[in-house]
Amino acid sequence: MSRPERLQFLSDLMLLAVAVVWGTSYGVAKSALAYYPVLGLLALRFGITFVVLSPALRPLRHADARALRGVLGAGVLLFSIFLCETFGLLLTRAANAAFLISLCVVLTPLVEWSLLKRRPSRIEWAAVALSLLGAWLLTGGDTFTLSPGDALILAAALLRAVTVCVTKRVMRDAALPPLTVTAVQSGVVAFGSAAVALLFARDQWQPVPSFAGHPTFWGSVFYLVLACTLFAFFAQNYGIKRSSPTRVALLMGSEPAFGALFACLWLGERIAPMAWVGGGLIVAASLLATVRWRKGVPVEVPAAPQQA
Secondary structure, eight states: OOHHHHHHHHHHHHHHHHHHHHHHHHHHHHHHTTTSOHHHHHHHHHHHHHHHHGGGGGGGGGOOHHHHHHHHHHHHHHHHHHHHHHHHHHTSOHHHHHHHHTTHHHHHHHHHHHHTOOOOOHHHHHHHHHHHHHHHHHTTSSOOOOOHHHHHHHHHHHHHHHHHHHHHHHHHHHOOOHHHHHHHHHHHHHHHHHHHHHHHOGGGOOOOOOTTTOHHHHHHHHHHHIIIIIIHHHHHHHHHHHSOHHHHHHHTTTHHHHHHHHHHHHSOOOOOHHHHHHHHHHHHHHHHHHOOOSTTOOOOOOSSOOOO
């Protein structure tokens, strides 16, 4: 296996790991929201992440205005995603949220085709169709009625598709290390959440629960910071730098299957047998996306990978 192929394989494994971690995040975040409001939780989670990653901001000193606009724009998109996701999670089941966010897999090829002018391959379209079928079965195979919370999660799925493509462009044109992009995104979400809470929703800005009295809350926060933010966003940005947005979305498309499983185990939500079949199809679609079906297809890697 050549070095580019090894880097691609490592990237694929990291993206699959992100799917597992983010699948668990719905149940963990729902537990944390029982103790602290949405905007306060976002500010706390991403504020801690920003402080930890602040040394990675040094490469921004050499970035031009276009690169700065791009990375800040990616941060604003991420902030919008988390507003929709976290408020939506308050108004729907964790399993529903995990399913609806998977529609990002269907939307990403269309957004990529529109923004980046890359037409997805037939194998990628087949994987998208398989993932969509699995997502439909995951709901029980019935007509799905959107609640307000479901609509917010669906909006987050569309914003995710746009964000993956925008971040791909930023990583390609600005040549910034993945950790730098992650640090900027975290800062935008943290400061944006705090600003919105202070200006428009003061009830969202409350005293932080104590360590001694709320171990479940702080355990959830540290898991969200370390696994679902620090690792997951670095891994996603690393993968975006080395893959197409459609491939990235497909590799992380198993997220709803893991989300439904975790919602069942952690929150006691019941999952029907047909839903498990749907989850299996989604995982199969993600695995289908990892296979290189034609020999000689070049692996997309940067000419000179930078170290964060």
